Amino acid sequence: MTATTTHRRLRTEIPGPASRALQQRRAGAVAAGVSSVLPVYVTSADGGLLTDADGNTLIDLGSGIAVTNVGHAVPAVVDRVRRQAGEFTHTCFMVAPYEGYVEVCEALAELTPGEHAKRSVLFNSGAEAVENAVKIARVATGRQAVVVLDHAYHGRTNLTMALTAKSVPYKHGFGPFAPEVYRVPGSYPFRDTPGVTGAQAAAAAIDRIEKQIGGDAVAAVVVEPIQGEGGFIDPAPGFLPALARWCAEQGALFVADEVQTGFCRTGDWFACEHEGVVPDLIATAKGIAAGLPLAAVTGRAELVDAVPPGGLGGTYGGNPVACAAALGSIETLRAQRLDRAARAIGDVALPRLRALAAETGVIGDVRGRGAMLAAEFVRPGTTEPDPALTKRVAAACHAEGVVVLTCGTYGNVVRLLPPLSLPADVLDEGLTVLEQAVRTEAAA
Structure with missing residues (x-):
């Protein structure tokens, strides 16, 4: 500096x-x-x-x-990055693994909501994390349909463009998009009918899902706890818990896209904690590594491990320097x-x-x-x-x-x-x- x-x-x-x-x-x-x-x-x-x-x-x-x-x-990030870069910058975790990847996954298991056994897999970007959460959900449930909300933003890959609501500039001209993606209304208190509660907004969304898709066909409902690019939309109290309960009843996975809300941004380590929601899978990126490219999917062990060896990964996913930055960032978030x-x-x-x-x-x-x-x-x-x-x-x-x-x-x-x-x-x-x-x- x-x-x-x-x-x-x-x-x-x-x-x-x-x-x-x-x-x-x-x-x-x-x-x-x-x-x-x-x-x-x-x-x-x-x-x-x-x-x-x-x-x-x-x-x-x-x-x-x-x-x-x-x-x-930040000193804790800079020091760890310098030290790791001086030792090695890449081996590919899928070829010759290293401790930093494991340490980040251990930290995610401790920090993310829920006391259940967890597993994580590391990627490079939020879009990759969301896309791989969908892959895990489809394998774990044996279903195909993915439900997302109005005003959602989930990324710029082909699948995550399909999940994203806004056309310009994110989708226009880039189709065709991935199939089996369904959009339902969410909770937008400023623009909803006055007096609509979170539970009522969730009931409207669930009614749409059940009529147009069927609960037994849904692999995952993917939700930003506070919608980001859509307008920083904070849903009415009760919306997220009701949607999560419905997912549990139907055998669908509740996937929290905490790419923008995670790592203390909203005043909790993760925004889902505000109403005690425990996602089946949680996608993180952005704040995880203080600017180095790193992302993760963390979830219930039996769900993540449903994908057979070789089904998840990527050449740069969980790069050792990025993992070092994440460990320094988490250290700083905790200490300060x-x-x-x-x-x-x-x-x-x-x-x-x-x-x-x-x-x-x-x-x-x-x-x-x-x-x-x-x-x-x-x-x-x-x-x-x-x-x-x-x-x-x-x-x-x-x-x-x-x-x-x-x-x-x-x-x-x-x-x-x-x-x-x-x-x-x-x-x-x-x-x-x-x-x-x-x-x-x-x-x-």
Whole structure:
């Protein structure tokens, strides 16, 4: 880390000349299909701050999309990665295994919900984890149908594109998609009929499944405990437990996609714990390894072991350097009690966002848990999405050196995913910039 400041500092406009020059180089070499939220080119990062090629220091309220939960350049991660890279970087666990893979699986068995015997298999990305959870579910149940929810996002592989709800930019033009995927309504309290409970929303989803598929045909119901790209949708209380109970009754597997919600992001180690839901299989990635590519499927031993030897794996899955990073990340999450830190971030940010909503009239809903927070922008006095205002607010934050992200089926949600270790004064500064951006753009 070479940054010399612990606060936001702007030396140039955003992006500055060095970043603009790199952007020109990029245009001649990088595929146009890969987009970036903010065209500043990072040279170093520390804690919750990013320093770019022009020497600007920006507040990071995105964490690389919920990846750097422990912050950037964390000693426990850096030290383990350096040590492992100096010993060996790859053998392929399927050829010549190593202890780090086993240690990560042991940690996952301890940390994930449930006291049952568990097994894990490691991969490279969240999409791989979700896809392999579906593979395990189909083998273990002998069934084919997979149920997902409206507004879901599960990845960009062919199967996970089929699971994902939003067409543009994730699916349009990329079909045909994998078959035997069925979509049902979920729980979206802001947009559901007023007064609908979580149990009622689950009953509607279950009714659709039973009428259109049949419970005895369902291999798995795959659910994000809080939907991510769909808009940080936190389902009404009772929705997830009711869906999990139905799965158990029908012999279907309840699969929790905790790729974005996992590893203390929501104030619990895993978001399912909020209502005591114990998934049959849980897919994790993002926050597991502080930025190195690693993902996992963890589940009931008898289910995961239903797949015969050779049926799961991949050349790079559970890379030893990535496993070292995961062990350093888990060590940091535990030592710094970052589950508590996430809850503290929510305790600070949620009241400020709600006050901002009441003041400006352009935020229809403020929601989230821990350090996974969202503001949904609407036209005043309505629930009509306002993606244009959302885009302007995000751009105004970026111009002032605060990285925020947008999401939502309607493109009208600003999401906040700060590192869980973000200092209180940096969080305060970032929120102040966001508040001013909303006030300014709402009045424009």
